Amino acid sequence: MTSQSGHAAVESSTAPVTLAGGALGFNWLPVFVAQHQGIFARHGLDLVLKRMGSVDKATAAVRAGEANLAITPPEGAIADKIAGGRLRIIAGNANRLPMSLVARPDIKRIEDLNGCVLGTSSLTEGTSIYTREMLAMHGLIYPGDYEFAVVGVHPERWQALQEGRIDAAVQPVPLNFVAIDAGYSNLGEVTDAIPEIVFTAVIGDADWLGQNDGAIRALFKGLIEATAIIYDQSKDAVLVPILMEITRSDASYSLRALNYMRRQQMFPPALEIPDAAFSKTIELMVKADLLDATAEDDARSTLDMSFLQNTGRL
Structure with a gap:
């Protein structure tokens, strides 16, 4: 059952959801906070993390059905959509480059x-x-x-x-x-x-997305809760050891990294992707000859924020 407060368990996902990434590094802090604090479990989500070793491979894993979702740079999903593929961008993960x-x-x-x-x-x-x-x-x-x-x-x-x-x-x-x-x-x-850009986002295959609304909402609610914890300095005793584990760095470097990301407002509180950030992504793809300028409107159609709207935060 979906909770009006966001603190009770939502409908349980019937199967594990596989979430892929390149390094599963510092930008995955909201994911690991939600895992360590039992937030995903409370929302009925069984999440399996898959480290692919490169961002290209993370995108390819979703395209091939080896992963359900990925947290990865958005350019691969945009290129796939332009080519007639089914990849979509459904939420933001990081809109700054720390x-x-x-x-x-x-x-x-x-x-x-x-x-x-x-x-x-x-x-x-x-x-x-x-x-x-x-x-x-x-x-x-x-x-x-x-x-x-x-x-x-x-x-x-x-x-x-x-x-x-x-x-x-x-x-x-x-x-x-x-x-x-x-x-x-x-x-x-x-x-x-580059003050603002879509550094990393949540991507998925449109067919899978259309059949797994409950699991996606559970994921997003968990990430939003975890992001609020990240911005709460009173939670440093919880956050620093998690970041140490992710980055394999000592406590002093992890605390420096945490405060740096906070100052930059790296993690969007509601997983939003500002238009300015997405526009910069498109601009730099065009400059890098990865996107034809005439395909800008098609590139924008890669965004599907309807799942975030279902969380009540957008």
């Missing part, structure tokens, strides 16, 4: 990245798109002025930077702090270049 552009210690300016190799997890989703925009503001154009190496998600990028296989990469919290404290150069905060 990342720094971290480089070898001898590199002091973005302009010094001319001729360098930058790490990314994908050439079509996420980090490469943000990196291209940030470097273009300093006169460096891809391809030509630098190249990308697809080395993986943020832990793999940090390892590749330490091993000298790449010269720089955007690194999220708390690895950006770890790298900078270790003497690597901070070439700038990504949010200074």
